[in-house]
Amino acid sequence: MRDITGEYERFRTGIILGLGCAVGLTLLLLSGAFMRFQLGANNIHYVGAPTSERVVIVALDDDSFAAYGRSPTMWPRTLYAELIDALSNARARVVAFDLIFSESEPEDVSIINALETARQQPERTRFVLAIAGNAPLPIPSTLPDHRRGIRVTRPLQPNSQLMAAADYTGFVDVYPDIDSAIRRQPSLIDVNDELALSFGMTTYLASLRIPPQAMQQVVTLSGDTLNITPQRQVTVDDLGMWMQDYFSTPVDRRFPIVSFRDIIEGEADMTQFEDKIVLVGVANSIGATDRYPVPASASGLLMSGVEIHANAIETLIQNRALRTQSRPSEILMIVVASVTAAVGGAYLRWYVKIALWGAAMLAGVMIASWLFSGSRLVINLLFLWLALSVPILLAIGAEITAEIRRRRYADFLLNSVVQLEKQQLYIQRIWPLVAEDVRKIGRGSRGVILAANGAELTVVQAINGCTSGCYPHHIAEQARDIGQSVTAGSWYAVPINWQEHVRGVIVLDVQHSPRHTRKAVQDLARRIAPGIENAILHQHLQSQNKTQETIFTNMPEAIIALDNDLRPLQWNAIFAALSPQSPPDRHPDFIDILHENGIADHLLDDIKAQFAVGVLFKREIGFSTRTFNMTAAPIDDSRQWVVILANVTQIAELSQLKTRMIRMASHDLKNPLARVIGYTDLIQLQGGLENPEQDRFITQIEVAGKEMLEIINDILDLEQLRDGDKQKELLDVGRLMREVCARYEPSFEQKSQELRVTVAEEPLVVNGNYRQISQMMANLLTNANKYTPEDGRVEVDVTPNGNGCVRLMVKDNGYGIPEDSQAKLFTEFYRVRTADTANIAGTGLGLSLVKSVIETHNGKIWLNSVAGEGTTFFVELPLV
Structure with a gap:
C-alpha cells in the first residue's frame, strides 16, 4: 500500500524548503549582493558572432606612433586632413573620430577645408566628432521629457572651429559595471540642458543619412524602450543605458583594422572603405590607456575603446541589443527553480540528488543560452544556479543529518525486533516489550497499546499510567478502520499493520518533538508488525490444533484425514473401531481400506474418480455390515482430504422398507385406477352419456384418474432412481x-x-x-x-x-x-x-x-x- 502520508510529508517539506530558499535568495537579489558574481556568471552569454562587414577601424597603432609621435593630439592636423581626403575619396559612408581635438591649432583650417571638400562629393561622407564628459560616474538627466539619460555639465569637446565644421558630434564616454567591464552604452545625453546622443548611436544614425537636426525627432523614449528608428528599439535603464552585444573578443577580432600610417603613406587598399562606417581611434597599441575589460574576454585581456564602439554600432546594425530580466521575472525564476529543485530532491536519494543537480544546472545553462540566442534576454545565471543548488545542497545536508538520526534509532528498533524474536512467539510476553520501547520513544508521554481482535480493541498495556479512559477512543478505532495513522491534537494513533491486517494500535500523547516521535513510533510499528503477526498466527495455530484435536476426539462420527495420495494421516477412535483387526495405518491408502471392508469394485472406481476430480462429493457405502453416508471434502488447495462416515444403517433400512411399501401401494393402486380409466375410456368411445352433466363428470373422472396414475408413476420413477441401478x-x-x-x-x-x-x-x-x-x-x-x-x-x-x-x-x-x-x-x-x-x-x-x-x-x-x-x-x- 502506498505511503500517502509519507509522500505528502516529503512534498510539504520540499515546498517549505523551496519557498524558504526562494525568500532568502530574493532578499539577496534585492540587496544587490554578489553583483560582481552575477555579472561574471552572465559573461557566458557573450560569444563571437559574424559581423555585417559594414564597420572598419582605422587604428592609431604603434606603427603610427613610431612614425608621427606618441600623442595623437600633437600630430600635425594636416595628417588628419589627409585621412579625411583619403576616406572621402574612397567613398566611406561615415567617418567617426574617437579623438577630441579640444585645442585650437593653426592647421585646423586644413581639417576644415578637407571637410568642406568632402561635402562637395556626390555621395559625400558624413563625419562625426567625439565629445566627452568629466564625471567618473553617470549623473541622471534633468530634462523633463528625457529623464532616462545622463547629465553632462562641462563637456570636453572639439574647439569651436571644428565643432562648426563637423556634421555630427557624439558623446564618447562609457561607464563600466562594478566588475570594471563595459556592458552598457549611454543613449540620451543632457549637455547643459540640451539633448545630445551617444557616439555609437550618432554614428549609426549618420549611416542612415538622418540629418543632425532631425535626430531628436527620430529618437523617442517610451517607458523603458528607446525607439532609435521604427525598426530599432533598445531597452534602457533609469540612466538611459542599453546593453550592447559583443561580436569579437580581444583575441578573436572580427572587425577589419587598418593602420593610420598605411593610409597616410598610401599603402592601404582603399576599396575596403567604400560605403563603410569607419571608426578612427587608438588600437593595436601596447601602451595605450584607452583599453577596458569586456565580458567577452574570458582571459582578462582588454579591448580598446574604438573596438567597443565598433561592437556597439554592430549591435545596432544587426538589431541585437540585449535586455536583462525584470525584477519580477528574476523573482519568479528563483521561486520556480527553488521549489522545483526542493520538491524533486525530496523524493530522491543523495546520489540521485547530485545527478539531478548537475542535470538541472546544465539544463539551466541551455535554456538561458536558448533565450539569449532567440530573444537576446540575459538570464541571471548566478541566481538560477543558486536557486537550483541551495535547496538540493540543504536537502543533502538534511538527509545526511536524518541518516545519522535514523541509524541511531535503527539500532534501537533492531534491538526491539531481536527482543521480540527471543520471546518464542508468545504474544503475552511481546506486548510488555513493545510498551517499554514506546516509553523510550515517547520520553514520558502517556498512552496505551491495544490488541485488535476483529472489530474489538482491547487494552493490553498501559504506558506511564494511562488507563482505559485517558485516551481518545475514536482515534484508535479510526486508525484500526483505515489502517493509517491518525492525529487528534497531541494524541497520535498508529496501527500495527501486516499484509493489510491490523493486529494492534499504539496510542500516544506526543508532547516532545512531535514529528520525530511520530516517525519513530511509525517505524517501531512497522518493524514489530511481522513479529506480532507471527506470534498471533502461532497462537491461532495452537488454538486450531486444539480445536482439530477436539473435533477428531469428540466427533460422534467416524472421521479420517488423508494426504494427496489418499494415505491416512489422522483418524479418530470411532473410525479405528470400524475395523479393529485392520487399523488404517496398515493400509497403503483409503481405497484399500474400503476394498477390504467389502465395497464393490464399480463403487470403488467411482470413488477414485471423484477423488481425482478434487471436489466435495457424497456416497452411500456398505462398510462391513453397516451402511454409511460418506462425505469427502478437499482441504483448500493442499489436495488433502477429510472423510466423514455417518452411520445410516437404520435410516437405510427404513428407506428400503419405505420403498417396498411405496411399490406395494403403487402396484395395488395402479390396478383399480387402470380399471377406472379403462371404463371411462369405453364410455367415451361409445359416445358418452346422454345426460351432458353426467358426461362432464365422466370426463373429470378420467382426467383425475390419469393425474393420479402420473403421480404414482413419478413416485415410482423417483424411488427407482434413488435406489435402483447406480452403475x-x-x-x-x-x-x-x-x-x-x-x-x-x-x-x-x-x-x-x-x-x-x-x-x-x-x-x-x-x-x-x-x-x-x-x-x-x-x-x-x-x-x-x-x-x-x-x-x-x-x-x-x-x-x-x-x-x-x-x-x-x-x-x-x-x-x-x-x-x-x-x-x-x-x-x-x-x-x-x-x-x-x-x-x-x-x-x-x-x-x-x-x-x-x-x-x-x-x-x-x-x-x-x-x-x-x-x-x-x-x-x-x-x-x-
Whole structure:
C-alpha cells in the first residue's frame, strides 16, 4: 500500500524548503549582493558572432606612433586632413573620430577645408566628432521629457572651429559595471540642458543619412524602450543605458583594422572603405590607456575603446541589443527553480540528488543560452544556479543529518525486533516489550497499546499510567478502520499493520518533538508488525490444533484425514473401531481400506474418480455390515482430504422398507385406477352419456384418474432412481443431450415451438448413470415445453465452463417463475400456481428428481427467472 502520508510529508517539506530558499535568495537579489558574481556568471552569454562587414577601424597603432609621435593630439592636423581626403575619396559612408581635438591649432583650417571638400562629393561622407564628459560616474538627466539619460555639465569637446565644421558630434564616454567591464552604452545625453546622443548611436544614425537636426525627432523614449528608428528599439535603464552585444573578443577580432600610417603613406587598399562606417581611434597599441575589460574576454585581456564602439554600432546594425530580466521575472525564476529543485530532491536519494543537480544546472545553462540566442534576454545565471543548488545542497545536508538520526534509532528498533524474536512467539510476553520501547520513544508521554481482535480493541498495556479512559477512543478505532495513522491534537494513533491486517494500535500523547516521535513510533510499528503477526498466527495455530484435536476426539462420527495420495494421516477412535483387526495405518491408502471392508469394485472406481476430480462429493457405502453416508471434502488447495462416515444403517433400512411399501401401494393402486380409466375410456368411445352433466363428470373422472396414475408413476420413477441401478459409465453429455432433444421434438412441433440445440464440438465426458442423467435432461426439457406457450422458443446449450465442469443450459421464453416461489422450486410435490399455469398438469416431483440426480453426480443446479419473460436452468457436472 502506498505511503500517502509519507509522500505528502516529503512534498510539504520540499515546498517549505523551496519557498524558504526562494525568500532568502530574493532578499539577496534585492540587496544587490554578489553583483560582481552575477555579472561574471552572465559573461557566458557573450560569444563571437559574424559581423555585417559594414564597420572598419582605422587604428592609431604603434606603427603610427613610431612614425608621427606618441600623442595623437600633437600630430600635425594636416595628417588628419589627409585621412579625411583619403576616406572621402574612397567613398566611406561615415567617418567617426574617437579623438577630441579640444585645442585650437593653426592647421585646423586644413581639417576644415578637407571637410568642406568632402561635402562637395556626390555621395559625400558624413563625419562625426567625439565629445566627452568629466564625471567618473553617470549623473541622471534633468530634462523633463528625457529623464532616462545622463547629465553632462562641462563637456570636453572639439574647439569651436571644428565643432562648426563637423556634421555630427557624439558623446564618447562609457561607464563600466562594478566588475570594471563595459556592458552598457549611454543613449540620451543632457549637455547643459540640451539633448545630445551617444557616439555609437550618432554614428549609426549618420549611416542612415538622418540629418543632425532631425535626430531628436527620430529618437523617442517610451517607458523603458528607446525607439532609435521604427525598426530599432533598445531597452534602457533609469540612466538611459542599453546593453550592447559583443561580436569579437580581444583575441578573436572580427572587425577589419587598418593602420593610420598605411593610409597616410598610401599603402592601404582603399576599396575596403567604400560605403563603410569607419571608426578612427587608438588600437593595436601596447601602451595605450584607452583599453577596458569586456565580458567577452574570458582571459582578462582588454579591448580598446574604438573596438567597443565598433561592437556597439554592430549591435545596432544587426538589431541585437540585449535586455536583462525584470525584477519580477528574476523573482519568479528563483521561486520556480527553488521549489522545483526542493520538491524533486525530496523524493530522491543523495546520489540521485547530485545527478539531478548537475542535470538541472546544465539544463539551466541551455535554456538561458536558448533565450539569449532567440530573444537576446540575459538570464541571471548566478541566481538560477543558486536557486537550483541551495535547496538540493540543504536537502543533502538534511538527509545526511536524518541518516545519522535514523541509524541511531535503527539500532534501537533492531534491538526491539531481536527482543521480540527471543520471546518464542508468545504474544503475552511481546506486548510488555513493545510498551517499554514506546516509553523510550515517547520520553514520558502517556498512552496505551491495544490488541485488535476483529472489530474489538482491547487494552493490553498501559504506558506511564494511562488507563482505559485517558485516551481518545475514536482515534484508535479510526486508525484500526483505515489502517493509517491518525492525529487528534497531541494524541497520535498508529496501527500495527501486516499484509493489510491490523493486529494492534499504539496510542500516544506526543508532547516532545512531535514529528520525530511520530516517525519513530511509525517505524517501531512497522518493524514489530511481522513479529506480532507471527506470534498471533502461532497462537491461532495452537488454538486450531486444539480445536482439530477436539473435533477428531469428540466427533460422534467416524472421521479420517488423508494426504494427496489418499494415505491416512489422522483418524479418530470411532473410525479405528470400524475395523479393529485392520487399523488404517496398515493400509497403503483409503481405497484399500474400503476394498477390504467389502465395497464393490464399480463403487470403488467411482470413488477414485471423484477423488481425482478434487471436489466435495457424497456416497452411500456398505462398510462391513453397516451402511454409511460418506462425505469427502478437499482441504483448500493442499489436495488433502477429510472423510466423514455417518452411520445410516437404520435410516437405510427404513428407506428400503419405505420403498417396498411405496411399490406395494403403487402396484395395488395402479390396478383399480387402470380399471377406472379403462371404463371411462369405453364410455367415451361409445359416445358418452346422454345426460351432458353426467358426461362432464365422466370426463373429470378420467382426467383425475390419469393425474393420479402420473403421480404414482413419478413416485415410482423417483424411488427407482434413488435406489435402483447406480452403475456409472463415461458419458458424452453433448451426445446424450442431442438424443434426448430428438426424442421430444414431436412435442415441440405440436406446439409450434422453436427448439435450438447448441453443443460444443469436443466431447464433454462425465462419469455418470445413463438412465439418471437422461431422465434429468428429459425433465428439464419437458418442463420447458410445458411452461412455454405455443410459438415460443426453447434454447439448449452444452459447453465447458472453463473450471473443469460441463455446463448445461435450458432456456425458454415462457411464463417464468415468481421470485417468491423460486426458493421452494426443488421441493417434492411443490408446484408454482399462477393464472397462466393453473391448467398445466404436473405432480411437482420432476425438479425434485432433477436435483437428486445432479447431487448424486456431485453437480449443482440453479436458475434465473423473471415472471412473464421466461426461465433459464443451469446445470454443472464435473468432467472426467
